[in-house]
Amino acid sequence: MGLLYGLIAVGLALIFGLMDVTNFAHGEFLMIAMYLSFFLFAFFAIDPLLSAPLVAAALFVFGAVIYLLLVRFAMRAKANAGMVQIFTTFGLAIVMRGLAQYFFTPDYRSIPQSWLGGKTISIAGIFLPEPQLVGALVSIVAFAGLYLFIHRTDFGRALEATREDPGAVALVGIDKNRVFAFGWGLGAALVGLAGAIMAVFFYIYPDVGASFALIAYVTVALGGFGSVFGAFAGGIIVGLVEAVTALVLPPSLKSVGIYAVYLLVVFIRPRGLFGSM
Amino acid sequence: MDKNFAARRRRDLIIAAALAVIAALTPLFVKDVVVQNILILTLMYAGLSQSWNILSGYCGQISLGHALYFGLGAYTTELLFTKFGVLPWFGMLAGGVVSALIAMGLGYPFFRLRGHYFVIATIVIAEIGLLLFHNWEWAGAAMGITIPIRGDSWLKFQFARSKLPYFYFALLLACVAWFVTWWLEDSKWGFWWRAVKDNPDAAESLGVDVFNSKMGAAAVSAFLVAVGGSFYAQFVSYIDPESVMGFQFSLLMALPAVLGGIGTLWGPVLGAAILIPLTEITRFKFGGSGSGVDLIIYGTLIVLISLALPRGLMSLFSRPKKTGATR
Numbered sequence: 001m002g003l004l005y006g007l008i009a010v011g012l013a014l015i016f017g018l019m020d021v022t023n024f025a026h027g028e029f030l031m032i033a034m035y036l037s038f039f040l041f042a043f044f045a046i047d048p049l050l051s052a053p054l055v056a057a058a059l060f061v062f063g064a065v066i067y068l069l070l071v072r073f074a075m076r077a078k079a080n081a082g083m084v085q086i087f088t089t090f091g092l093a094i095v096m097r098g099l100a101q102y103f104f105t106p107d108y109r110s111i112p113q114s115w116l117g118g119k120t121i122s123i124a125g126i127f128l129p130e131p132q133l134v135g136a137l138v139s140i141v142a143f144a145g146l147y148l149f150i151h152r153t154d155f156g157r158a159l160e161a162t163r164e165d166p167g168a169v170a171l172v173g174i175d176k177n178r179v180f181a182f183g184w185g186l187g188a189a190l191v192g193l194a195g196a197i198m199a200v201f202f203y204i205y206p207d208v209g210a211s212f213a214l215i216a217y218v219t220v221a222l223g224g225f226g227s228v229f230g231a232f233a234g235g236i237i238v239g240l241v242e243a244v245t246a247l248v249l250p251p252s253l254k255s256v257g258i259y260a261v262y263l264l265v266v267f268i269r270p271r272g273l274f275g276s277m
Numbered sequence: 278m279d280k281n282f283a284a285r286r287r288r289d290l291i292i293a294a295a296l297a298v299i300a301a302l303t304p305l306f307v308k309d310v311v312v313q314n315i316l317i318l319t320l321m322y323a324g325l326s327q328s329w330n331i332l333s334g335y336c337g338q339i340s341l342g343h344a345l346y347f348g349l350g351a352y353t354t355e356l357l358f359t360k361f362g363v364l365p366w367f368g369m370l371a372g373g374v375v376s377a378l379i380a381m382g383l384g385y386p387f388f389r390l391r392g393h394y395f396v397i398a399t400i401v402i403a404e405i406g407l408l409l410f411h412n413w414e415w416a417g418a419a420m421g422i423t424i425p426i427r428g429d430s431w432l433k434f435q436f437a438r439s440k441l442p443y444f445y446f447a448l449l450l451a452c453v454a455w456f457v458t459w460w461l462e463d464s465k466w467g468f469w470w471r472a473v474k475d476n477p478d479a480a481e482s483l484g485v486d487v488f489n490s491k492m493g494a495a496a497v498s499a500f501l502v503a504v505g506g507s508f509y510a511q512f513v514s515y516i517d518p519e520s521v522m523g524f525q526f527s528l529l530m531a532l533p534a535v536l537g538g539i540g541t542l543w544g545p546v547l548g549a550a551i552l553i554p555l556t557e558i559t560r561f562k563f564g565g566s567g568s569g570v571d572l573i574i575y576g577t578l579i580v581l582i583s584l585a586l587p588r589g590l591m592s593l594f595s596r597p598k599k600t601g602a603t604r
Contacts, residue, residue, distance in 0.1 A: 073584050088583045088584055091579030094575055095580070096576075098570065098574075217400070218401060221393060259405050267389070
């Protein structure tokens with residue numbers, strides 16, 4: 001579970017942390033991904049595991065389009081930039097939830113049978129549910145890929161440079177909008193990947209994103225803004241803390257542990273664990 | 278103090294008084310219960326948003342966790358009333374004091390944080406409150422508290438037959454919140470807050486007590502919001518954790534101020550006057566069916582306004598900049 005939180009959070013970290021834009025619609029990106037994966041299964045009988053790359057690709061386009069249509073303008077605001085971003089993306093989230101309700105109805109859906117659903121695997125006597133395990137593996141691979149991408153390629157450097165100083169970047173011939181649109185697409189694609197895997201073992205409904213979004217913000221902030229590695233580490237911590245809290249407290253209180261750990265961490269280190277800002 | 282500034286403040290006060298009188302007279306003409314309901318909510322949100330604006334607008338500490346204080350106000354009042362028979366009027370005060378104290382208690386660790394870290398901390402603390410109330414059996418847990426109605430009474434602040442008393446209280450709340458803001462704007466605190474918002478480090482070095490001015494703003498803001506919460510509880514006569522402490526309240530409180538103009542005296546009033554009737558009407562027209570059309574309209578509206586007017590609607594009135602305040 002922690003690794004999946006990590007994956008959702010890394011997508012958000014890319015948008016939130018690396019580009020310094022607040023995205024309050026991140027949970028809704030996840031919701032869309034889960035629905036996509038559901039419909040691909042329902043209509044074309046494509047197993048969520050196979051459709052995951054498709055979903056990620058679709059979300060990439062979606063994220064980039066959202067950036068070009070909306071966020072680009074929100075970032076241009078000269079006053080109250082923070083609030084403008086919060087409320088633009090929050091409005092977007094509400095619209096997406098409304099659209100989901102309109103087209104998909106508020107019913108709870110689930111993918112009844114898939115290659116992975118409900119199966120467990122036994123490793124050294126410990127039974128692990130397969131979907132979560134695959135999710136964890138995919139997360140690790142995606143994380144490693146992203147880490148290399150950000151730190152080893154020209155594009156990754158361009159992304160970081162653009163956040164630092166858009167003006168100077170323009171001088172050396174980098175188009176800020178192209179870079180950021182790509183970054184948004186990438187962030188959305190990661191959350192799409194997470195959504196496709198989670199569709200196997202979570203109910204799908206229009207408000208599903210909200211419950212994960214807050215945890216994703218906490219994860220990013222816990223790890224520290226501006227750090228991909230931090231978001232991933234944050235995800236693992238959040239997953240562990242949740243599991244431990246669930247043992248001690250009633251299940252409905254399991255998030256309290258996560259929140260408490262976040263508060264504790266930022267009180268001691270106001271920049272998060274690995275934050276640079 | 279410069280003359281323009283003093284004149285502007287006098288004019289603001291006169292406009293506010295005139296608006297209050299006009300608002301007080303509307304029930305003479307508006308008899309429709311649905312419309313009265315909308316008016317009450319509009320006034321309530323104007324008051325709440327004004328209170329939120331003190332901490333987040335003037336002092337610049339963006340809180341998206343004010344639902345905590347709203348819920349604490351509601352719960353303190355109703356727990357005292359249903360469990361100990363304490364009249365809601367005292368409960369309201371108690372709720373305000375409890376919230377202000379908690380706000381200050383939280384301020385100690387919170388005000389060290391900046392930017393996103395602070396905002397997320399406020400969301401998280403409200404969410405913790407929500408979860409705790411969800412699991413607190415004595416306080417009704419997820420079932421919430423139903424307030425027993427025993428006939429109309431000012432003493433118990435409950436009215437089944439007419440909504441008018443609620444209307445006047447909501448008006449009073451909006452006026453008080455406005456007046457407190459107006460009064461503080463020109464006080465030592467008001468100047469400190471703006472300094473803290475613009476540049477905390479510079480303010481500190483010039484001798485502004487940054488920490489305590491944040492604490493003051495938090496306490497005033499939390500107190501007023503809690504009074505609003507306890508009013509809301511009496512008004513709807515049923516509360517559960519989700520309906521008074523949910524994240525949506527934090528946003529609903531912030532929205533009018535942001536749309537109207539964050540950190541301005543009139544922003545919250547203007548924002549609430551436009552936003553709340555619009556929200557309620559779309560919900561009334563399209564909501565209830567679960568089709569989501571009301572959400573689509575509402576969301577689109579928020580996106581458009583925040584993109585088109587980043588400084589809020591107040592920026593349309595090209596007032597002379599508040600330079601008088603900075604000298």
